[in-house]
Amino acid sequence: MKSLAQMALGLALAAAFPAVAGQAPQEPIAGLMRTPGEGQPQRDCWLYVPRGLDKSRPCPLVVVLHPAGLPGSRYVTIWGEAAERAGGAFLVAGPECRDRKRRSWEIADEKDLLATVRKVMAAFNVDPTRVLLTGFSEGSNYSYTFGLRNPGLFRAIAPVSGALFARPTPESDAILQKARGLGVYIAHGAADNQIPVERARASRERLEKAGFTVTYREVPQLGHFLPQGEPDRIWVWFQTLTTPPAAPAAKP
Numbered sequence: 001m002k003s004l005a006q007m008a009l010g011l012a013l014a015a016a017f018p019a020v021a022g023q024a025p026q027e028p029i030a031g032l033m034r035t036p037g038e039g040q041p042q043r044d045c046w047l048y049v050p051r052g053l054d055k056s057r058p059c060p061l062v063v064v065l066h067p068a069g070l071p072g073s074r075y076v077t078i079w080g081e082a083a084e085r086a087g088g089a090f091l092v093a094g095p096e097c098r099d100r101k102r103r104s105w106e107i108a109d110e111k112d113l114l115a116t117v118r119k120v121m122a123a124f125n126v127d128p129t130r131v132l133l134t135g136f137s138e139g140s141n142y143s144y145t146f147g148l149r150n151p152g153l154f155r156a157i158a159p160v161s162g163a164l165f166a167r168p169t170p171e172s173d174a175i176l177q178k179a180r181g182l183g184v185y186i187a188h189g190a191a192d193n194q195i196p197v198e199r200a201r202a203s204r205e206r207l208e209k210a211g212f213t214v215t216y217r218e219v220p221q222l223g224h225f226l227p228q229g230e231p232d233r234i235w236v237w238f239q240t241l242t243t244p245p246a247a248p249a250a251k252p
Contacts, residue, residue, distance in 0.1 A: 030050065032048050033046070033048075034047075043098055045116050048083065052089075057125065058127035061126045062093070063133045065135030065139030067140075070103060079134075085232060086232070090130075135160065140161055141195075148164075155182070155183060156183030158237075162200075176212075183238070185214075186203065186217070189222030190218050217233070
């Protein structure tokens with residue numbers, strides 16, 4: 001028998017994510033599920049609801065961008081497992097790009113991606129001050145792009161094995177200045193042969209020159225892979241970043 005919390009969650013998600021024509025709606029109780037996102041044609045959005053998520057309290061949201069050529073489910077699951085290890089501390093969403101053949105992100109994806117994230121936030125009890133954008137490889141590249149362009153939606157970005165490719169121009173410099181309060185966590189393998197580590201170092205240098213505080217982790221001898229345990233480390237960092245400081249003790 002379903003609990004009242006599970007039934008309420010199902011009704012909330014069904015209202016925000018109507019079933020695709022001809023397909024039975026999925027019950028968003030716990031675990032990994034696929035649901036329609038925004039865009040025409042409509043794209044998928046993967047969700048991971050950890051078992052211990054407290055649906056009565058505003059929760060953090062981690063938005064995961066998939067690498068080129070791969071579906072979002074794999075990396076949402078990896079982050080979902082981290083959410084389970086953290087006691088169900090956060091919700092995970094993985095919108096997919098519109099290019100279903102190459103599965104490659106483009107700037108044209110931005111409008112639909114942001115609409116899908118807002119739809120997830122409306123369907124769940126998401127804390128709008130605790131939304132993290134992350135990704136791996138090309139998804140990492142676009143976590144820079146989308147995150148830096150939308151600091152009002154994302155509190156922080158955590159690019160893994162990617163790089164900030166935008167060249168210095170008056171327009172890109174203005175975007176960086178506007179986003180200076182965004183938290184940034186960069187992780188990269190020192191032996192990456194697809195996106196050389198020099199690009200990650202250059203990304204860090206450019207952001208720090210623009211006034212960002214960057215947490216940077218370079219993994220020796222690691223190639224173009226997601227470092228083992230990195231989602232857990234990123235979550236600890238993000239939790240510290242977004243936890244309000246304790247109120248000072250009252251004077252006797």
